[in-house]
Amino acid sequence: MVTGHRPRSATQSDVAREVGVSRTLVSFAFRGAPGVSNETKQAIFEAAKRLGYRPNAVAADLARKHRSAVGLYLMDIRNEVYADILSGVRTALTQDRNRLILSVSRSVDGEDQGALESLIEARVGIIIAATLLDSDERVQELAQIVPLVSVTRPVDGVDSVYSDDAAGARAAVEHLIGLGHTRIAHLAGPVYDGHTVRRQSYSKTMRDAGLKPLTLAAEDFTQDAGQRAAARLLGMADRPTAIFTHNDQLALGAREAAYAKGLAVPTDLSLVGYDNSRTARLHGIDLTSVDLHAVELGQVAGTVALERLSNPQAPIADRRLKPRLVVRHSTAPPAPGGSRAGR
């Protein structure tokens, strides 16, 4: 089985020679272009099979000057939301446009730049980027170089597919307020441009209700970071009775922090996450969360990308999906006694 030498793979020329026709015919045959007699087509396919010929999509792209691969940039693949987006994009991609070049950055290492750059050098026809953390200006510049669809975040003048974060955050906070909470904290992610909608909507909703906002930024979007940050929140003298987090992972971290302190959810602490991940739905977790329809986001993004590719002149797409608050059992009215901490 240790074959050792791997023969250079067959090319169109090899097939052409084998059959005794020109390369052109082979090319035509494989692309189903008209103008090849059925007999030659037969002969060509047979020879190709015999020789183990496979079209070289890379060379084809180069010759065609028309890039067929789509690049996908994902902020953090280990976050279920991004895996879902990828899954959605995948289903939207058609037969002929199925080369998906992936570029993932680990969350929050600021390596956006290199990741994107490699996509450009791979000459993808379009980049679907799920959560770029750069400034709007940078994103717009990038979109100048290669068509780009921004997922999860709207950017002016750039195709965008996202969820209405302001509405989602408002629904979450209003739910908590409706339950009777007044000390509602917000556990945000690290601060980045163009990623502050949820936090701002939280603050506004709080103020509109005459409540004082309290936002704490975690160091990362992960569960661990959420646990650490929440521990600080729960250690406060006047600790919050409810926390609304930027995403489910942070909420799950907060949940662990609460239990670590002997606090139960929702009895002692109400929790609202964001993403409605599969984990949130589990019996025993039952996390109230805002669903941003990640799979659909990916699907729509894929479709938008395909459209843009086929018509570069089309007007900028702006697809905003409606999020949905899913109420489960991690939220309840605050305990009558209020905070026990600091007593």
Add this chain to the structure above:
Amino acid sequence: MVTGHRPRSATQSDVAREVGVSRTLVSFAFRGAPGVSNETKQAIFEAAKRLGYRPNAVAADLARKHRSAVGLYLMDIRNEVYADILSGVRTALTQDRNRLILSVSRSVDGEDQGALESLIEARVGIIIAATLLDSDERVQELAQIVPLVSVTRPVDGVDSVYSDDAAGARAAVEHLIGLGHTRIAHLAGPVYDGHTVRRQSYSKTMRDAGLKPLTLAAEDFTQDAGQRAAARLLGMADRPTAIFTHNDQLALGAREAAYAKGLAVPTDLSLVGYDNSRTARLHGIDLTSVDLHAVELGQVAGTVALERLSNPQAPIADRRLKPRLVVRHSTAPPAPGGSRAGR
């Protein structure tokens, strides 16, 4: 912002012309090859910047006849294990070899073939495949066409990086037996070649202990499929007091099925999963599970791939990692009364 026309991107020739040198120098400069004076280098970079020139990695590959992209085939990206493997592979890939072409199949739709084919046509230098469901022969054939490293599953004569499933399954079953269970069922995934190690190890361990194995195959590797299959298991007259599942998702599904029937875990049903996913670790879930070290699997696979690429003649790699049973609170001795069902 609706720019409309997108100018054909600058090429080496453009840069060369701008500076007044030959293309060769530009090529050398960008690859850091020796033999370019610092002054020309300066001039070249400046001109390149001015022109917005980006190297075309695709054309470079073609010319170099040496494929630098690595293809990654993932069975099901929405399964945390595969996301972890991807994450591990990513970290192993070095700076210069960072073109990762992804190909995911949705679990169990038998679309392996097309997904792999597209990787071949993209002319990747090597394919890292996480859970190929084909027969060993097919995989070996494939490895003939393009270097391949099989992740998660050992294939004779092909670079393989996997976890010792036989040992993992044995540990799981023995744990259950040690607890006093005798009616231990196995919830397997769909039947595929080369994917039966856990199931066989389960059966063997049971028989070795004088117990009768009972295996049920779910229709898919998902939580939903697990829930449906487990519901059948739990509806039996002599229902099992413990279930060992092929993966955590199936276990989580079984868990839901149990609660739906009013059965509590671990009081009425002990559960052992496989993967030790982050979900398994959550307070309130506390699933006993076999850790196969998915991230590490990906990392090692990435390293093996790099090695293979740099030395095609190297002996076949066979890296087997030791799994680890993590005992949590989803397992306990069986209830004294035995099964209540059917009474």
Add this chain to the structure above:
DNA sequence: ATGAAAGCGCTAACAG
């Protein structure tokens, strides 16, 4: 229906 020839953007000897 078929073929010849030019070229996509880049690398890689081989010469100066």
Add this chain to the structure above:
DNA sequence: CTGTTAGCGCTTTCAT
């Protein structure tokens, strides 16, 4: 140090 000259595997006019 710098330039010339062939390709890489494929598509695409333009002829025949």
